[in-house]
Amino acid sequence: MRKNIILILSTLTLMGCGIYDKYEQKTPTPNDVFGTSQDINSASGDASIAQMSWREFFTDPLLQQLIQQVLDNNTDLNSARIAVEKSEAALKTAKLAYLPSLAFTPQGTISSFDGNAATKTYNLPLQLSMDIDVFGSITNKKRAAKAVLLQAQMQQEAVRSNLVATTAHQYFMLQVLDRQLEILTMTDSLWSKSLETEKLLWENGKAYSTAVNQMEASYLNVKTQIVDNRRNIRAVENSICQLLGVTPQHIDRQKWGSSILHHAEAMGNDAQKMFDTKYLKIGVPALMLENRPDIRMANHAMEEAFYNTQAARAAFYPSLTLNGSAGWTNSVGVIVNPGKILLNAVAGLTQPIFARGQLIANKKIAKLTEQDLQKKYVQMVIDAGNEVNEAMADCQAAREKHQYLTRQVEVLHEAYNGTHELMDNGKASYLEVLTAQESLLEAQLGQAMNMFDATEAVIALYVALGGGAK
Numbered sequence: 001m002r003k004n005i006i007l008i009l010s011t012l013t014l015m016g017c018g019i020y021d022k023y024e025q026k027t028p029t030p031n032d033v034f035g036t037s038q039d040i041n042s043a044s045g046d047a048s049i050a051q052m053s054w055r056e057f058f059t060d061p062l063l064q065q066l067i068q069q070v071l072d073n074n075t076d077l078n079s080a081r082i083a084v085e086k087s088e089a090a091l092k093t094a095k096l097a098y099l100p101s102l103a104f105t106p107q108g109t110i111s112s113f114d115g116n117a118a119t120k121t122y123n124l125p126l127q128l129s130m131d132i133d134v135f136g137s138i139t140n141k142k143r144a145a146k147a148v149l150l151q152a153q154m155q156q157e158a159v160r161s162n163l164v165a166t167t168a169h170q171y172f173m174l175q176v177l178d179r180q181l182e183i184l185t186m187t188d189s190l191w192s193k194s195l196e197t198e199k200l201l202w203e204n205g206k207a208y209s210t211a212v213n214q215m216e217a218s219y220l221n222v223k224t225q226i227v228d229n230r231r232n233i234r235a236v237e238n239s240i241c242q243l244l245g246v247t248p249q250h251i252d253r254q255k256w257g258s259s260i261l262h263h264a265e266a267m268g269n270d271a272q273k274m275f276d277t278k279y280l281k282i283g284v285p286a287l288m289l290e291n292r293p294d295i296r297m298a299n300h301a302m303e304e305a306f307y308n309t310q311a312a313r314a315a316f317y318p319s320l321t322l323n324g325s326a327g328w329t330n331s332v333g334v335i336v337n338p339g340k341i342l343l344n345a346v347a348g349l350t351q352p353i354f355a356r357g358q359l360i361a362n363k364k365i366a367k368l369t370e371q372d373l374q375k376k377y378v379q380m381v382i383d384a385g386n387e388v389n390e391a392m393a394d395c396q397a398a399r400e401k402h403q404y405l406t407r408q409v410e411v412l413h414e415a416y417n418g419t420h421e422l423m424d425n426g427k428a429s430y431l432e433v434l435t436a437q438e439s440l441l442e443a444q445l446g447q448a449m450n451m452f453d454a455t456e457a458v459i460a461l462y463v464a465l466g467g468g469a470k
Contacts, residue, residue: 019135019310019313019314020136023302025303029285029378030378033288034389035386048281048284048291049283049465050283050462051283052467053470054164057261057462057467057468058164058259059261060171060258062253063167063168063253066244066251067164067168070240070243070244071164073244077156080152083152084152084153084156087145087152090145094144097131097141099130100128100129100130102127104125106122107123108120108122128324128326129322134319136310136311137314143310147307150300151297151300154300155293158297158469160468160469161293161466161467161468162463163243164468165460165462165463165468167240170236170239170240171240172456174233174236174240176448176452177229177236179256179257180448183444184225184229185226188226191218191219192219195215198211199212211429215434218437218438237249261458261459280458282392291467293469295381295466298373302377305369306370308369309363312359312365312367316352318350319350320349321348321349322346322347324344324345324346325343326343327341388465394456395454395457395458398457399454402447402454405447405450409440409443409444416436416440419436
């Protein structure tokens with residue numbers, strides 16, 4: 001009998017060795033995750049802009065101050081921090097599961113039979129219970145709890161990265177709206193003079209009233225755009241205040257173009273620093289996987305699922321529990337007072353045989369969860385690579401458009417001055433002037449928005465590579 005018991009226990013031990021294995025990330029991911037674009041490959045290198053802290057990446061001191069205030073006060077980031085602390089408490093509990101539990105359970109009774117004198121009995125034991133982790137159930141639960149903690153930490157980093165990007169987006173939006181307001185205000189002044197000139201021509205019989213009406217309608221359209229622009233500025237300021245967790249107020253910012261996004265070695269003018277992709281080092285895909293908090297969180301989710309599967313497997317093996325108690329009692333034999341020492345120890349081995357299919361179902365569910373998370377991980381890597389590709393494409397498009405838009409503004413400004421002089425001399429119609437004015441305004445606003453789009457693309461690239469998380 002003893003040999004049979006030893007043989008059974010040895011077999012169970014060998015069968016359970018695998019449930020102590022540690023998690024290793026073996027899910028294959030695409031090699032060309034950034035795509036096969038020549039521009040992207042030429043911009044790749046060992047380093048990555050994502051390795052720059054947000055304070056290095058965003059050089060505007062007012063923006064730096066604003067981002068820090070958001071990180072200090074934002075409610076979502078505070079919730080993420082609390083989630084980390086909760087996970088830390090859960091992990092601490094999982095670690096303490098190796099230790100015995102101790103409880104003090106005093107009991108006392110008073111009894112009387114057939115009118116006799118009452119007898120008093122009492123027990124004052126300290127009860128101890130301890131689970132022995134023979135087949136890794138406690139170990140796997142502890143490892144799963146650690147993976148949950150790591151996910152919470154990655155979620156906190158993801159929230160921080162999103163807040164940094166959102167704050168920067170709103171700040172630069174304010175700057176470009178200020179620039180557009182400046183353009184519209186200048187246009188308002190110029191068009192007001194054009195309207196006055198057209199009125200003088202009409203009063204002197206050199207223009208029709210319809211020309212004056214058309215001029216005035218176009219001038220009033222600029223006025224409405226100024227009102228809309230100011231309203232948009234208020235809306236963006238309110239959005240930033242929401243991030244800060246404060247009541248609506250003015251947001252201090254510098255003038256558009258005073259501080260740009262660029263790498264330390266970037267040379268040339270503002271556009272060259274911002275648009276030239278050779279300074280936007282994206283690094284190799286492996287760096288992105290290490291930097292992006294959402295991808296690391298997905299990896300730790302697979303780790304948690306792995307250990308949950310191991311714990312589900314461990315549930316098929318015996319569980320060993322030690323119980324004991326020690327204390328004082330007067331209920332042994334003859335009732336005496338003071339009491340005698342009470343000692344008790346029990347060891348129990350429980351082997352599941354039939355649990356109505358629950359253990360099998362738990363193992364299958366855990367395994368399917370593992371497989372599902374592996375597929376989601378691969379898709380997340382693909383999506384991240386696509387974000388990098390899209391951001392680089394936006395940067396390249398903005399760079400190409402900038403030179404055309406700059407030249408367009410120059411020639412339209414010349415055309416506007418020329419047609420206005422011709423109109424003053426009665427050699428150009430109001431329609432030519434209107435066309436020149438509206439085309440110039442549209443080009444100036446488009447140039448400003450293209451610069452903003454470029455800024456957005458650079459920020460999107462920074463975040464897509466995992467920047468801003470720390």
